[in-house]
Amino acid sequence: MIRNIAILLVFQLGGETLARGAALSVPGPVIGLGALFLTLLAVPALADRMRDTANGLLAHLSLLFVPAGVGVSTHLATFADAGPALVAALVGSTVLAILAGVGAFLLTARLTGSRGDE
Amino acid sequence: MNDPFQLWSYLAREPLLWLTVTLAAYVIADRISESLEGYAIANPVLIAILIIAGVLGLSGTPYETYFEGAQFVHFMLGPATVALAVPLHANLGRVKKVLIPMAVALFAGSLTAILSALGIAYAMGVRGETLLSLAPKSATAPVALGVSEAIGGEPTLTAVLVILTGITGAIVATPLLNALRITDWRARGFAVGLAAHGIGTAHAFRVNSTAGAFSGIGMGLNAILTAILAPLVVAFLF
Numbered sequence: 001m002i003r004n005i006a007i008l009l010v011f012q013l014g015g016e017t018l019a020r021g022a023a024l025s026v027p028g029p030v031i032g033l034g035a036l037f038l039t040l041l042a043v044p045a046l047a048d049r050m051r052d053t054a055n056g057l058l059a060h061l062s063l064l065f066v067p068a069g070v071g072v073s074t075h076l077a078t079f080a081d082a083g084p085a086l087v088a089a090l091v092g093s094t095v096l097a098i099l100a101g102v103g104a105f106l107l108t109a110r111l112t113g114s115r116g117d118e
Numbered sequence: 119m120n121d122p123f124q125l126w127s128y129l130a131r132e133p134l135l136w137l138t139v140t141l142a143a144y145v146i147a148d149r150i151s152e153s154l155e156g157y158a159i160a161n162p163v164l165i166a167i168l169i170i171a172g173v174l175g176l177s178g179t180p181y182e183t184y185f186e187g188a189q190f191v192h193f194m195l196g197p198a199t200v201a202l203a204v205p206l207h208a209n210l211g212r213v214k215k216v217l218i219p220m221a222v223a224l225f226a227g228s229l230t231a232i233l234s235a236l237g238i239a240y241a242m243g244v245r246g247e248t249l250l251s252l253a254p255k256s257a258t259a260p261v262a263l264g265v266s267e268a269i270g271g272e273p274t275l276t277a278v279l280v281i282l283t284g285i286t287g288a289i290v291a292t293p294l295l296n297a298l299r300i301t302d303w304r305a306r307g308f309a310v311g312l313a314a315h316g317i318g319t320a321h322a323f324r325v326n327s328t329a330g331a332f333s334g335i336g337m338g339l340n341a342i343l344t345a346i347l348a349p350l351v352v353a354f355l356f
Contacts, residue, residue: 029197
């Protein structure tokens, strides 16, 4: 498990270095995700060894957003003037984005004949 | 016997106390969320935030002090994001079959998120910095903050909007998609991830592992596309 966490950190560190060094707008961990994915394609055995650690970490992904989320309470004053409009924009656009994503996915899957999952 | 006030001021300064509060609040929130499974509003992130905000308010603790302890949990977001590569790899066979639907859904969803957020807020009278802060809110936090700064938004407001978007997505996704009788976990997960980033993905993993894997892909790809699209949309509109 320690080795797996070390692997994750190495890829994150590499991603951060590339993101900062090349001033990319993509965050370091997302670059690390891509790099680890490419590595898993090259070394499939690594995926089996990392599966339990990755699943364990991702099973509690919700927890990891809590500290940043608590910060919302310090910015509630910002909502005083534009509150209802911002809430309407957030809820409306989140619902519309989910619908657009699902609709486009299913429609294109049907058109390209890749419908159905097994 | 130590003075209880001295004891409190010692504990309140140490990371241990707020790390413990964060984990304990999450365990309680998770329990509540599970016992209220039929109610989408009982999202564990939302409940944990409310519990901790209550504790901070009652004890008069500033957020900065809290975060010194909670940062250990916050830090794990980075490795967890990298770890999304593992379920993505495990689902590779299924991902390959729907590359075109994913690309089209990504473009449609990302553009809809940006345009509809700007459109609804504009129609309701929001202008200036506050309006621009909304544009990148469906992207994962580090991307959204960078984009907000680049297009003239207010990054700290964007941070709040990003978290609230994630919670909104996690709350509305399951009832919305069930009501529409959409059973394709790939489409469901992908759409939630692109619209509601990591918090949506956390929810998707709780519902279905395929949905979780596709949600992680949607989140990662929309982080990249929002970084490209949001500045273009803003430059075109304003």
